[in-house]
Amino acid sequence: MSHTNRHVKLDEVWAKLLDGINHVYQFQAMKKPAYMLLYTHVYDYCISNPSQPRTTLPNTRGQIGGLQRSTGQDGANIVGGELYNKLKNYLKDYLKDVCQSGIDLQGEDVLRFYTNRWEKYQFSSKVMNDFCSYINRHWVQREFNSGRKDIYDIYTMAMDIWQKVVFQPLHKQVTHACLDLIKSERHNEIINTRLISGVIQSYVALGFTEDATNNNQMTSPTLTIYKEYFEIQFLQDTEQFYRLEAATFLVHNSVTEYLKKVAQRLDEEVHRVQSYLHPSTLSLLIKKVEEVLIRDQLDVIYTEAKTLLRDERYQDLALLFKLVNRITNATNELKKIVENHIYEMGIHTIERVSGTAINDPKVYIETIIDIHKKFLKLVQEAFNGEQGFTAALDKACGKFINNNVVTQAAGSTTKSPELLARYCDALLRKGTKAVEETDLEEKFNQIMIVFNYIEDKDVYQKFYGKMLAKRLVGQLSASDDYEESMISKLKQACGFEYTSKLQRMFQDIGVSKTLIFEYEKYCQNHHITDTVDFSVMVLSSNSWPFSGSSNFIIPIELKSTFDSFTEFYTHRHNGRKLTWLHQHSKGELQTFFTSQKYILQVSTYQMVILLLFNKVLTWTVERLQDETQIKSELLLQVLLGLLKSKLLICTDIHEDELDEDFKDTDIKMN
Numbered sequence: 001m002s003h004t005n006r007h008v009k010l011d012e013v014w015a016k017l018l019d020g021i022n023h024v025y026q027f028q029a030m031k032k033p034a035y036m037l038l039y040t041h042v043y044d045y046c047i048s049n050p051s052q053p054r055t056t057l058p059n060t061r062g063q064i065g066g067l068q069r070s071t072g073q074d075g076a077n078i079v080g081g082e083l084y085n086k087l088k089n090y091l092k093d094y095l096k097d098v099c100q101s102g103i104d105l106q107g108e109d110v111l112r113f114y115t116n117r118w119e120k121y122q123f124s125s126k127v128m129n130d131f132c133s134y135i136n137r138h139w140v141q142r143e144f145n146s147g148r149k150d151i152y153d154i155y156t157m158a159m160d161i162w163q164k165v166v167f168q169p170l171h172k173q174v175t176h177a178c179l180d181l182i183k184s185e186r187h188n189e190i191i192n193t194r195l196i197s198g199v200i201q202s203y204v205a206l207g208f209t210e211d212a213t214n215n216n217q218m219t220s221p222t223l224t225i226y227k228e229y230f231e232i233q234f235l236q237d238t239e240q241f242y243r244l245e246a247a248t249f250l251v252h253n254s255v256t257e258y259l260k261k262v263a264q265r266l267d268e269e270v271h272r273v274q275s276y277l278h279p280s281t282l283s284l285l286i287k288k289v290e291e292v293l294i295r296d297q298l299d300v301i302y303t304e305a306k307t308l309l310r311d312e313r314y315q316d317l318a319l320l321f322k323l324v325n326r327i328t329n330a331t332n333e334l335k336k337i338v339e340n341h342i343y344e345m346g347i348h349t350i351e352r353v354s355g356t357a358i359n360d361p362k363v364y365i366e367t368i369i370d371i372h373k374k375f376l377k378l379v380q381e382a383f384n385g386e387q388g389f390t391a392a393l394d395k396a397c398g399k400f401i402n403n404n405v406v407t408q409a410a411g412s413t414t415k416s417p418e419l420l421a422r423y424c425d426a427l428l429r430k431g432t433k434a435v436e437e438t439d440l441e442e443k444f445n446q447i448m449i450v451f452n453y454i455e456d457k458d459v460y461q462k463f464y465g466k467m468l469a470k471r472l473v474g475q476l477s478a479s480d481d482y483e484e485s486m487i488s489k490l491k492q493a494c495g496f497e498y499t500s501k502l503q504r505m506f507q508d509i510g511v512s513k514t515l516i517f518e519y520e521k522y523c524q525n526h527h528i529t530d531t532v533d534f535s536v537m538v539l540s541s542n543s544w545p546f547s548g549s550s551n552f553i554i555p556i557e558l559k560s561t562f563d564s565f566t567e568f569y570t571h572r573h574n575g576r577k578l579t580w581l582h583q584h585s586k587g588e589l590q591t592f593f594t595s596q597k598y599i600l601q602v603s604t605y606q607m608v609i610l611l612l613f614n615k616v617l618t619w620t621v622e623r624l625q626d627e628t629q630i631k632s633e634l635l636l637q638v639l640l641g642l643l644k645s646k647l648l649i650c651t652d653i654h655e656d657e658l659d660e661d662f663k664d665t666d667i668k669m670n
Contacts, residue, residue, distance in 0.1 A: 010045070010082050010083065013041050013045040013083065014083070017041055018090075020035075020131075021038075024124045025124045027123075027124065035127075039131040039132075039133070042083070042135060045080075045083060046080050046138065080135040080139030081143070083135065084140070084151075084154075084157075087157075091157075091158055091161045095121075095162060096165055098117050098121070099169050103170065106177065107177050107180065108192070108195065110173050112195060114166075114199060117166075118162070118198065122202075125154070125159070128155075128158070129153065129154040132154045136154055156208060159206055159208065162206065163225070167206060167225070175199075175229055175233060178199050178200075179233060182196065182234070183237065183241060199230075200226065200230070203225045203226040203230055204223060206225045207225040234277075235288050238285060238288050242265070242288075242292040243292050243296075246296070249261060255303075255304035259319050263322070265293065266286065270282065272285075273285060290327060294326060295327045295330065298324070301320060301323070302334065305317065305334055308320065309337070315381075315382075317382035317383075318381065318382045320334075321334065321383050321384070331388060335388050338383070338389055338396075339392035339393075339396045342375045342378075342392070342397070343396040343400050346397065346404070347400050347405070349367060349370075350364075350368070350400065353367050354404075354405045358406050358410065358415075361419040361420070361422035361426060362423060364423075365420055365447070366423075369446045369449070372397055372449055372450070379392075394453070401416055401450065401453045402416055402454065402456075413455065413456060417459040417460035417463065421460050421463035421467060423447065424447055424486065425467040427440065427447075427482075428477055428478055428483060428486065429471060429478060430477065440482065441485070444485060444489060445489075448489050448490075451493065457494060457498070464502070465501060465545050470584075472505055474586075484506065487499050487503060490502070491503075501542075504540055505544060508538065508540055508544075509537060515536070515538060516535050518568075519536075519568050522564075528560075531561040531564055532557070532561050534561050534565070538569070546581050546584065548579045548581065550634065552608065552629045552630045553608075553627070554608075555608055555611045555612075558607075562580070566578055582604040583603075583604075583605075585603070586601060586603050587601075587602060587603075587607045588600065588601055589610055600647070603638070605630060605634065605635075605638045606638055606641065606642060608630070609628065609639070610647065612624065621635070
């Protein structure tokens, strides 16, 4: 680099620079020595002419009190304003000729012209900015720091001149040509997207603003030009295009095909932005398309949703939901449509089976389970399990489960919890058709789904408790593990208090087993031998849904056993009172009056009556009551059972009369 103390005149240096600048802006090749020579001319001119020193903001070194005073060749001898203006005027004249060459062009011609000249001009301006970097670092920086907001670095100054001399006269036809190409692409025509991306790049580069907070860069890029001269009109054209397309498409195609078209268009617009528009346009563009193609067609879309639900077209519903979900709060109406559909289908499905379901828990509950399973699949597949649609499913199920033709026929909303409890009872009882353990667990889960929709859970608890008690006392449970599993699920759903009595029942059964073992030891220790083979369940009166039985005279065959156990229990638990629940007791008798011996499984009351026939073979009803002290209405019920089973015969009643219609009231007492 040369250093000279000779005064370099402006005309002299300009003459040296002009030829090189012409080469640069005519896009002619330049070797590095020629480029470096241009830098040297600028440098020599700037340092060879005297200038008054100025105080500048801190930039490099030699700071004093937060400011920096220019020293030596870096400050006192810096000039550049006249050369800066020479460059500025050159660019203005150059660009006037450029503009004149394109002023009459339209369509793709103006786009090819504009992008070609812009790319060359932008590149050339970067080259000039580099060999004028000394002016940028010193004179331009000094002027900017002193408050000159109209002074930019050489490159930004070149952009500013392009904006005023070329862009302003040509932007209307350039923007219009871009929008025409985009419209053609939307009509499935192949276009040269590079022309549009070149224009967009220019519009973005031309947007800048003064920023005095950054000394290293006097301007910051903005999107002012891009938004004002392209994006606003682009969005307006987009709205017009899609408004017309929506109206036309719906006339000639189904709504489902329209929805597919909307999804396709949205994907296309995303790709369009990614290909040649500025990323900031994406959200505005998509919102505009959504408003025109989805929001403004919601009534049509909602109507189609009802059809798709009716026809169970879940895949099409999924697309519909995906699109509607783009619009704020638009899914609220869709949720109502889904809720109403599920409710109506639930009501109609139960109506179809109501004749059987009212007395058949299996039909009723499994119909409900099937309905729920079907529409849970709908919510998961069509609506991606979205919480609002799950809530719609829950509301619909809650309504039709608690109030339907079956509950109305029963005259009570308690019918559903009753039938659910009976369904559980059937599954948990011995003799139930063999079910795999995994399948039974799944059925328990399904029961809990229905249970959660039951409004009056106390009614369910009441029925379930009664049936559990009968299973436990009658030893009818298929499995203690299954019973405990079901209670555990109820506890998880409703808490400890809800199942406390049910759990206490289980505890009583376990304690009773231990108690029987201890009673047997008690009999051995006290040499009690006149007892029968005997087991007993001692139940907490507050936990079991049983009431005390009526008194009667205990047969001599059983009295010793009853007395010894009462004495044993009273001795162990002083202050507790035992109340015998004979109506829930049973026993076994062996026959000796037949050629073949039989074991009879009978209730306690039946046992009391049958044992009397060991004394006398013929009894009247009145004598039986006197002997047993069983209440007359209960006695007649017991006798009816024995007559129908043919263990007893009555000379006043013919065998043919003992049909299904024969009742205990048909037995007469004198």
